[in-house]
Amino acid sequence: xxxxxxxxxxKQAASAVCEVRGVSHEFAVPNGKPLRVLxxxxxxxxxxxxxALLGPSGCGKSTILRIVAGIIRPTQGDVLYHGxxxxxxxxxxxxxxxxxxxxxxxxxxxxxxxxLKALRLPPQEIADRAQRAVKMVGLAGFEATFPxxxxxGMKQRVGMARAxxxxxxxLLLDEPxxxxxxxxxxxxxxxxxDIWASQDRNPSxxxxxSHDIKEVAYMADRIVVLGANPGVVxxxxxxxxxxxxxxxxxxxLRLVDQxxxxxxxxxxxxxxATAAASHTCLEQLPDxxxxxxxGLLEYLDARGGRQDIFQVATDTNQEFGHVINLVEAAEMxxxxxxxxxxxxxxxxxxxxxxxxxxxxxxxxxxxxxxxxLFNLVHAALLxxxxxxxxxxxxxxxxxxxxxxxxxxxxxxxxxxxARFGNLFGYHEDSESITxx
Numbered sequence: 001x002x003x004x005x006x007x008x009x010x011k012q013a014a015s016a017v018c019e020v021r022g023v024s025h026e027f028a029v030p031n032g033k034p035l036r037v038l039x040x041x042x043x044x045x046x047x048x049x050x051x052a053l054l055g056p057s058g059c060g061k062s063t064i065l066r067i068v069a070g071i072i073r074p075t076q077g078d079v080l081y082h083g084x085x086x087x088x089x090x091x092x093x094x095x096x097x098x099x100x101x102x103x104x105x106x107x108x109x110x111x112x113x114x115x116l117k118a119l120r121l122p123p124q125e126i127a128d129r130a131q132r133a134v135k136m137v138g139l140a141g142f143e144a145t146f147p148x149x150x151x152x153g154m155k156q157r158v159g160m161a162r163a164x165x166x167x168x169x170x171l172l173l174d175e176p177x178x179x180x181x182x183x184x185x186x187x188x189x190x191x192x193x194d195i196w197a198s199q200d201r202n203p204s205x206x207x208x209x210s211h212d213i214k215e216v217a218y219m220a221d222r223i224v225v226l227g228a229n230p231g232v233v234x235x236x237x238x239x240x241x242x243x244x245x246x247x248x249x250x251x252x253l254r255l256v257d258q259x260x261x262x263x264x265x266x267x268x269x270x271x272x273a274t275a276a277a278s279h280t281c282l283e284q285l286p287d288x289x290x291x292x293x294x295g296l297l298e299y300l301d302a303r304g305g306r307q308d309i310f311q312v313a314t315d316t317n318q319e320f321g322h323v324i325n326l327v328e329a330a331e332m333x334x335x336x337x338x339x340x341x342x343x344x345x346x347x348x349x350x351x352x353x354x355x356x357x358x359x360x361x362x363x364x365x366x367x368x369x370x371x372x373l374f375n376l377v378h379a380a381l382l383x384x385x386x387x388x389x390x391x392x393x394x395x396x397x398x399x400x401x402x403x404x405x406x407x408x409x410x411x412x413x414x415x416x417x418a419r420f421g422n423l424f425g426y427h428e429d430s431e432s433i434t435x436x
Contacts, residue, residue: 016080017092017170017205018045018068023077024230025063034075037063039230041077045170050196050206052220054213054259056324060231061209065172068207069093094168094203098175100155102147109134109143112162119166133165136195153184160188164195164203171196173208177215186247189219193243211321213259217252218245225262228284235262260310260320264341282373282397283332285413286325290364290420296326297335297349305345312343333367365421373397373414374423381424381435391431 020043026034038060045051045068053061066072067079070089079086094115102111112133116126134143137157147155156176163171173192177185196206210216216223223237237259241251299316300307307315313323327343330336335349345353352363368374377394381387394414398407415433418424425434 015046016044017047017082018090018207019043019078019080020064020068021078021080023064023067023074023079025060025067025072026075036230038067038074039232041231041233043224043233045205045207047204049221050193050208050219052216052223053207053209053226054211054216054223054263055226055231055234056211056228056263056321056328059226059228061226062174063231065095065174065207065209068170069095069172090170092169093172094163094166094170095172095174096156096159096163096176098178100147100152100159100179102155102158104147107144107146108139108150108158108161111147111158112165115162116165129165129167130161133161136164137161137191151184152180153188156180156188160192167202169202169204171203171206173206173210175209175211178212185215189215193219197243211319213256213263213320214247217241217255217259218247223259225259237262256320257310261341263320263324264309264338282376283371285373285410285417286329286332287409287413288322288325288329290417292326293330293333293335296330296343297345297353300336300343300345300349301353305350306342308341309338309343310341332371333364334370335367361420361422365423368417368421368423374418377433378423381433387435389433391426391433394433 020041023038023041023043024036025038026036028034041060041064043051043064053064055061063072067074068090070079070086070093079090081090081092103114106114109130112130113126116129121129131143134140137160139154139157139161142150142154147158150158156179159176171192177188180188192206196203206219208216208219217239220239223239224233225235225237226232227234237255239255241249241255245252296312299312309323309327310320312318312327313320316323318326327336327338330343330349331338333348335346335352337344337346348363348367352360355363369378376397377389380393381389391411394411395407398410398414415424415426419426422436425436426432427434
């Protein structure tokens with residue numbers, strides 16, 4: 001029922017709606033050295049299927065999505081739409097974004113109509129399409145409502161209505177359920193499946209980006225597991241579970257467990273990174289709170305210092321991708337080790353737990369200074385006569401080394417970690433970083 005295939009060139013090119021052939025991509029960075037973010041990606045999107053891209057931050061999931069949409073032209077390789085090379089924007093796609101991306105000064109109906117007006121459609125067709133799309137996503141009666149009056153789930157429904165109004169053959173979903181609560185996300189997933197399954201209208205196919213393993217097991221027909229730095233296809237998992245699917249069914253849970261093993265093996269390898277690699281690359285900081293890392297250490301300590309990572313997610317009722325991020329953060333700080341699927345308290349983690357609050361702060365600070373990004377900023381601060389740097393210094397450093405990532409979000413994570421160890425201070429009024 002479930003099979004794993006190595007990456008290969010698409011087999012059914014003639015019937016494909018869209019193909020990505022041998023695509024690699026590089027971003028130009030200010031130091032003149034190109035940064036490769038994708039390496040030899042092959043991907044086929046067939047009619048009437050849902051394909052999911054699953055992988056960690058930095059694996060290029062959203063970049064692939066934008067390449068399929070024609071927003072980004074790849075450095076190498078080709079994108080074909082119905083067998084023809086894509087020369088600009090893909091005419092058959094629409095995107096639902098993670099961040100809602102609504103115009104706050106426009107009503108629900110106006111937010112949907114704005115994309116139809118850009119297509120220069122007749123006024124009556126614009127009105128009809130927008131009304132049909134709003135009704136399709138369950139927002140009938142809210143046409144005159146502004147985004148500030150809507151819940152997160154309703155805002156995302158507006159984004160879905162806007163995308164569906166253009167009648168896309170391929171619907172691109174860029175983690176659209178990650179900003180809403182779990183129950184709303186579950187409802188939205190089911191509604192997207194119902195809309196896709198309707199045979200009398202588009203979308204014919206869906207290409208989605210996710211880090212939620214249960215989500216892709218529930219939604220996708222094929223799951224493309226990506227590795228990072230640069231993004232590569234590690235495995236392709238065929239999901240032939242019949243629909244409608246049940247999150248609690250034994251077959252779906254077996255698939256989830258299989259995907260856990262794949263992701264864990266790729267993202268928490270037993271072999272440590274080489275010294276050369278760690279010396280030349282800035283670390284990708286997982287988007288987690290320091291208090292969450294401490295919570296993980298205390299959880300492990302209460303269970304004898306070790307636990308299966310799958311069991312950690314189950315016990316704490318957290319999405320597996322978030323648990324992976326937590327474990328990566330703790331391992332980055334040398335607080336845990338990750339042999340196979342286990343998470344084990346390391347000596348530094350044990351020392352941290354036994355320390356008083358002031359000692360914990362000092363240990364955290366010392367561990368941060370082992371990371372190249374924090375060490376680089378610390379060294380730059382020491383060189384300044386007033387021990388002060390502009391926020392832009394860190395932002396430019398992040399853009400330089402990780403141009404495909406959200407530098408503002410990375411900066412927030414950077415400062416949360418630094419403040420927890422009293423390594424740096426940050427002054428909102430002057431947007432400057434200082435030594436404490």
